[in-house]
Amino acid sequence: MKSIQQLRESIDSIDDSILKLLVKRMEFVEEIGRLKRENNTVIYHPDREKEIVDRLASKYTGKLSKAAIEAIFLEIFGVSRNLELPEIISFLGPEGSFTHQAAESRFGAVADYISLPSIRSVFDSVETGRAKYGVVPIENNQEGMVKETMDLLNERNLFIISEIIIPVNFCLASKENSIHQIQKIYSKDIAFQQCKGFLQDYFSHKPEDFFVQVDSTSKAAKLAVEDTKAAALCSHIAAKIYSLPILFDNIQDSEANQTRFFIISKVENLKKTDKDKTSLAIKLKHDDKPGALLSLLKDFEDVQINLLKIESRPQKDTHEFKFWFFIDIEGNKLDDNVQQILNKRKDEIIFLGSYMNLC
Numbered sequence: 530m531k532s533i534q535q536l537r538e539s540i541d542s543i544d545d546s547i548l549k550l551l552v553k554r555m556e557f558v559e560e561i562g563r564l565k566r567e568n569n570t571v572i573y574h575p576d577r578e579k580e581i582v583d584r585l586a587s588k589y590t591g592k593l594s595k596a597a598i599e600a601i602f603l604e605i606f607g608v609s610r611n612l613e614l615p616e617i618i619s620f621l622g623p624e625g626s627f628t629h630q631a632a633e634s635r636f637g638a639v640a641d642y643i644s645l646p647s648i649r650s651v652f653d654s655v656e657t658g659r660a661k662y663g664v665v666p667i668e669n670n671q672e673g674m675v676k677e678t679m680d681l682l683n684e685r686n687l688f689i690i691s692e693i694i695i696p697v698n699f700c701l702a703s704k705e706n707s708i709h710q711i712q713k714i715y716s717k718d719i720a721f722q723q724c725k726g727f728l729q730d731y732f733s734h735k736p737e738d739f740f741v742q743v744d745s746t747s748k749a750a751k752l753a754v755e756d757t758k759a760a761a762l763c764s765h766i767a768a769k770i771y772s773l774p775i776l777f778d779n780i781q782d783s784e785a786n787q788t789r790f791f792i793i794s795k796v797e798n799l800k801k802t803d804k805d806k807t808s809l810a811i812k813l814k815h816d817d818k819p820g821a822l823l824s825l826l827k828d829f830e831d832v833q834i835n836l837l838k839i840e841s842r843p844q845k846d847t848h849e850f851k852f853w854f855f856i857d858i859e860g861n862k863l864d865d866n867v868q869q870i871l872n873k874r875k876d877e878i879i880f881l882g883s884y885m886n887l888c
């Protein structure tokens with residue numbers, strides 16, 4: 530049997546080969562970057578990245594799962610994009626928020642990030658060009674849609690270029706190595722609610738002031754680092770940022786808890802894949818007549834478009850109690866049937882973006 534030293538030598542030699550190949554890969558990436566800059570086309574191509582991961586995962590991958598391949602290559606793509614053109618990505622903060630986790634899951638750890646205090650400020654940063662892309666939450670499958678994001682998509686001239694879906698996993702992190710030493714737990718109200726079962730199992734006998742509510746789970750992680758005998762209920766990324774060891778992982782009540790995020794950009798990134806989705810904001814013209822909504826839905830049926838979501842939101846620019854609709858449909862703006870609808874209802878529809886459907 531080989532010794533650890535011998536095994537490490539084998540690993541070193543493989544790492545040398547990987548590095549050589551990565552350097553070669555980056556030479557081609559740089560070429561692509563030069564062509565993209567010459568033609569003034571977008572750097573980020575999520576469709577191409579997905580194609581690469583899918584292709585690799587369909588080969589012999591030994592002990593590597595698809596998720597592992599994806600994690601490794603997303604970092605490589607992040608480095609590639611940074612080489613082609615360093616791009617700034619803004620996200621709804623604070624650092625260590627689930628939106629930060631979503632942003633890092635797509636853009637990798639090496640990108641330049643700015644953490645912003647509100648969804649509106651993320652939209653502002655993309656609009657003014659301070660950031661190339663913004664990452665905002667749009668929906669949680671337990672809590673529903675994020676109204677502020679819907680409204681801003683309707684009001685601003687920005688496009689959705691991609692969606693990210695991440696599971697909302699909470700962990701209990703602390704510098705203490707046993708839960709018996711913990712004398713308080715910091716977290717946000719929603720995290721306490723979503724981890725009720727775990728808290729009941731381990732801390733049901735504790736007084737109320739044992740649970741300390743703060744504004745965000747990353748603040749909780751920060752406080753748990755500064756405080757002795759404290760723990761935080763927080764995201765993985767918050768525990769990572771504050772180097773807080775994780776005592777218990779995935780302690781949320783529901784395994785199904787997922788949040789959907791949008792990547793927004795000033796330029797639409799149209800590229801067809803085999804599974805696309807298009808988001809639209811629709812303000813019906815004749816909504817004072819019976820059947821106005823029915824006639825819209827009929828138009829979708831006539832061109833064989835499947836509706837994925839319909840949510841109403843109040844129109845804020847009128848004294849009347851009127852609504853507009855946030856609608857997700859299957860298909861891409863480049864599809865003939867989507868074009869037909871967009872043309873037929875051009876005074877009523879605002880196109881928000883076509884992107885790969887990950888749901």
Ligand SMILES: O=C(O)C(=O)C[C@]1(C(=O)O)C=C[C@@H](O)C=C1
Nearest residue numbers: 561572573574575577578606609
């Ligand atoms: O294929 C491209 O368009 C590239 O820029 C290369 C590359 C890659 O590293 O493979 C990098 C960034 C894009 O988002 C997609 C793929």
